[in-house]
Amino acid sequence: MIEPLARSFGRPGAGLVRRFAGARRFVGVSRLNLLAVALVGLVVLAAVFGEILAPFPPNAITLLDRLKPPSSIHLFGTDDYGRDLLSRVLAGARISLQVATIVLSISVVVGTTLGAVAGLVGGLVDEAIMRVTDLFLAFPALILAAAIAATLGADLSTTILALATVFWPWYARLVRGQVLSLREREFVLAARVAGARASRVVRVHLIPNVLPFVIVQMSLDVGYVILSTSALSFLGLGAQPPTPEWGAMLTDARGYLRDAWWFPTFPGLALAFTVVAFNLLGDGLRDWLDPRLGRH
């Protein structure tokens, strides 16, 4: 979905790890970065403390309060079952972040392992792993995810599986590229000439230098995973009612566009807000770490 970092990074910067250590400086570089960190913080807070902050249980039905406009009792109004939209939007934040965390954890573990093995072993193993990776990249992502979700049955857990299938190849490709270029770098060659064992080279030289790229890619992907999760739910292939997932809420809202403007507006705003926050953070991190732009 997004260009792999391996392509946008010409050469890996030597002091990437040190740069990460000075994360505070990242915020000072641009006001947009500060904004991104603040927005992401807000979303995470909503996800963690949403349950305490929510005025009502997210699935509590009060048919007498059907489709009530925003008021002091229901700040975001109510939906077609009289459920409090603010409480449901808050619960949705937790679901989205949970799904994104699980999808990216699976993708990173599978992708990084395969990419590292391909880059380190080389030869036929490399060829085999990378051709399989290319195969998965040959499908348009959302359509493959939709086909998998449709085949396995609509449910949040199949959404997770489907999205992990779509996202891991990017990590495999990214990590392999980094490992290949690092293998030929002087400090790695020097370590090997000095007699360091392979496990030490991987632990001390490869992992710390590959990790920042993986983290940046993850921060860029969080938004896309959340967006894709909602898209699948919206199409009826993901979370099912009454789960307060943003995309599923928007599907419900489709029938009430004319009568209740708040019903599609607030879940959609929450989704757009969250994706913008993470994309802004990922974009800022990438620009900050991209040595070619030489801003610092």
Next chain:
Amino acid sequence: MRRLLARRLIFVVFVLWGVTLITFFLARVAPGDPARLIAGAHANAAAIANVRALYGLDQPLVVQYGHYMADLLRGDLGTSFVTRRPVAEDIRAFLPATAELSVFALLVGSSAGIALGVFAALRRGSRSDAAARLIAVASLSMPAFWLAMLLQLVVYSRLGWLPFGGRLDTGMAPPPQVTGFMTIDSLLAGQPETFVASVRHLVMPVFTLALAEVGLMARIVRTSMLEVVGEDYIRTAEAKGLARRRVVVRHALRNALLPAVTVLGLEAALLAGGVFLVETIFAWPGIGRYAYDAIRASDYSAIMGVTVVGAVIYVAINLVVDIGYLYLDPRIRYS
């Protein structure tokens, strides 16, 4: 050069074969029994067994895959049991609508993205640059299905400015099909009213679809423009006293667009996902909507057909992009 091309072609064949393998087995591990689905909800055991024998579903998977591949190579994608027509025919019927939507979205999105990227790069570090970055990120982050709902709510329901759903107004006869593009065909047939209607129907779906392209293109163009403007030949061009406009367009942008060509493949992927959502919401009679209906009805022949055709188009676009890149970059062309 020739070896590179040969390698690419072999790879393309491998990928397409892999795609058929994945789609075939994905469809077969599905929990629903295809024979039961084809025979209908009220069929008895004997009828289901009949269907199973008729479609070869009682044979081993490998044999079934062999039959499937043999049919595929003859251009037979099976029969949709929803439309009761050959899937290949369905796809031919629905493809032009998708092509028209995608081509316009790509044109609109890329031009806007290039403009935004150049604008941001030339004002690097300024407030305008930050604003352009914010616009680019926001355009990539906008949920297409939500935007479509907002457009439907405001532009169609409240303001009544544009029509919603379909390619032409209800009751309007489509022009004789030449290119499959309503806009071009209506002009060729000399039907200005149909032309206006087709353009009005295109505006909202194209806007929704193009938005994500803007962000992707703007990011790439900004980065590559920033690299290019630091080059010696730009300084030379400026030192020669060339007008700034000429330096930007003729010298900088021409070179900066080269990396943008490589993202066209990614744009196509983004577009494919977008088409799927946008067509479904705007009731646009294209492949995306057909695929959605097929998925909802567990119509496996149709799902497999669309996936395979989609992958073929996607791989073909990427191949053209690769070859185009080889020709555009003299360092590779002459190696």
